[in-house]
Amino acid sequence: MSDAALPPPVEALPVAPVTAQVSIGQIFLEFLIIGATSFGGVVPYLRGSLVTRNHWVDDKEFVEMLSISQSLPGLNATNMAVLVGEKLRGAMGSIAAIIGICLPGAVLMYIVGIFYRIHGDHVWITAALKGVAAAAVGLILSTVVSMSKKSLSGKFDFVFIALTVIAVNRLHLGVPRTLVAVGLLAILFHRPGKQQKESGSQ
Amino acid sequence: MNQIPALIRVFAYLSILTVGGGMAAFPEMKILTVEAHKWLTFPQLIHLYSVGQMAPGPNMMMIVAIGQWAGGFLGALIVLIAFFGPTAVLAFIVARGWKKLEKWPWRTSIQQGLAPVSIGLLLAGCFTMAKGAVTGVETAAIAVGVLLILLQYKVNPALLVLAGAVLGVFSFMPK
Numbered sequence: 001m002s003d004a005a006l007p008p009p010v011e012a013l014p015v016a017p018v019t020a021q022v023s024i025g026q027i028f029l030e031f032l033i034i035g036a037t038s039f040g041g042v043v044p045y046l047r048g049s050l051v052t053r054n055h056w057v058d059d060k061e062f063v064e065m066l067s068i069s070q071s072l073p074g075l076n077a078t079n080m081a082v083l084v085g086e087k088l089r090g091a092m093g094s095i096a097a098i099i100g101i102c103l104p105g106a107v108l109m110y111i112v113g114i115f116y117r118i119h120g121d122h123v124w125i126t127a128a129l130k131g132v133a134a135a136a137v138g139l140i141l142s143t144v145v146s147m148s149k150k151s152l153s154g155k156f157d158f159v160f161i162a163l164t165v166i167a168v169n170r171l172h173l174g175v176p177r178t179l180v181a182v183g184l185l186a187i188l189f190h191r192p193g194k195q196q197k198e199s200g201s202q
Numbered sequence: 203m204n205q206i207p208a209l210i211r212v213f214a215y216l217s218i219l220t221v222g223g224g225m226a227a228f229p230e231m232k233i234l235t236v237e238a239h240k241w242l243t244f245p246q247l248i249h250l251y252s253v254g255q256m257a258p259g260p261n262m263m264m265i266v267a268i269g270q271w272a273g274g275f276l277g278a279l280i281v282l283i284a285f286f287g288p289t290a291v292l293a294f295i296v297a298r299g300w301k302k303l304e305k306w307p308w309r310t311s312i313q314q315g316l317a318p319v320s321i322g323l324l325l326a327g328c329f330t331m332a333k334g335a336v337t338g339v340e341t342a343a344i345a346v347g348v349l350l351i352l353l354q355y356k357v358n359p360a361l362l363v364l365a366g367a368v369l370g371v372f373s374f375m376p377k
Contacts, residue, residue: 035259040360042260068300070320071313073221074289077260082293094294102286105259106266110278112253113267120249124371129249131344131370133335135363136252138348140225140328145353147222147321157318164322168229169329175219175230178326179319183221187315192307 022056022088024096030054031081031100042077042101050084057084070151077101153190160186205272206280208239213265213284220289222320224262228327241272248334255363260286340373 030049038045043066050056057065069079078098085097119125148161160182167178212234219227228251235241242250247268254264262285269281303309336342348362 038258039256040358067313068296069293070222071316072289072293072296073218074286074293075220075224075260075262078286078290079293082290083297086294086297091294094290094297098286098290101259102263102282103259105254105257105263106278106282108257109250109254109263109266110270112257113250113264113270113278116246116249116253116267117271120246123376127374128367128370129252130335130341130374131366131368132256132363133248133252133331133366134341134344134370135348135366136255137328137332137335138345139255139352139359139363140324140331141345141349142352142359143223144321144325144328145349147317147324151317151321153314153317160315160318161322161325164319165326165329168323168326175227175323175326179219179221179323182322183316183319185315186319187308187311190311190314192311 022093024089024092027085027088027093028096028100031085031097032103035101036104038077042080046077046080046084056088061087156189157186160189205239205241205277209269209273209277209280210284212239213269213281214288217285217288218292220262221316221323223324224260225327225331226320226323229330232330235268239272241268244334248331251331252335252363252366256360344369 034042034045034049047062051059051062065080065083066076068083069076072079078101081097081101082094085093085095087093089096116125120129152158163185164178164182167173167182168175173181216227216231216234219230232244232247236244236247250264250267255261257263265281265285266278269278271277273280332345336345344366348366351357351362352359
């Protein structure tokens with residue numbers, strides 16, 4: 001599988017997404033811009049840049065890559081960078097993309113960390129951070145709701161959600177053991193041949 | 203005093219736990235960085251994570267601050283590589299092999315099975331954080347308010363977190 005340089009002729013789309021070879025520098029710059037501007041969630045910015053503006057991946061491919069990113073460990077943003085970088089220019093493309101997307105936020109949080117360590121106990125900062133933390137809890141909950149709407153494949157999946165929460169927060173099994181135990185259970189529950197609504201099963 | 207080996211171990215381990223998002227690793231991150239290694243306190247961890255939600259890019263960049271506190275510039279760099287390296291390598295390998303797995307029937311099973319578990323891990327991380335972040339009526343109101351607004355309207359979440367800061371100053375400043 002060393003044909004990463006060629007655009008893979010998966011379905012021979014007439015659109016011809018990648019015309020010329022994209023350079024490592026271009027990949028780095030584009031992901032650097034995404035990394036510096038994607039306030040409040042990376043995915044819409046990724047789509048805007050990669051699909052709409054640069055035509056480096058088509059929409060179907062983008063959705064496919066996003067679903068791979070979500071099933072793998074790692075953040076969506078960095079997994080997408082690796083997948084798109086790999087598609088465009090192999091290993092070097094992946095490295096350029098992931099460094100680009102991480103760099104702005106990393107520099108910013110480096111500075112914020114130093115500032116917070118020095119000034120974090122000022123009364124108005126403590127007060128502001130209390131509000132920020134509460135707002136972040138609301139934000140995470142909204143992500144839980146939107147992910148549940150989008151990616152669950154049946155009512156019974158709520159049992160697995162509950163089991164996971166109980167295992168981590170009540171039984172204190174730890175994330176790895178929970179992941180293996182409930183994950184295996186859920187994968188077996190969704191085993192091949194049991195998919196009624198999926199079209200391509202056997 | 204040299205924290206570098208511990209930073210590598212902890213963040214490489216946390217890296218592989220981030221199934222479905224960075225928050226999945228949060229309960230384990232609390233145990234390791236706060237309780238085991240005492241690099242920071244639980245309120246500090248919550249603050250850094252929350253402030254990180256306003257930064258652009260991947261939303262776990264707050265780990266850089268932990269690395270910086272524990273090991274200076276080298277610590278920050280090491281933490282970045284340890285946290286993003288392992289999953290990046292895995293994604294790279296999968297990117298090459300995934301097309302071949304298209305016909306493999308278990309591929310859909312794995313995706314369908316991991317979806318509820320990753321949502322559960324996200325929720326578990328959220329509860330762990332809420333224990334430290336939602337401590338009274340005011341903080342609960344902010345959290346619920348943000349949730350309802352995000353479910354109802356298309357607002358940039360970073361703006362709402364910023365609004366939380368403003369509300370915080372008004373609500374929690376000692377009189």
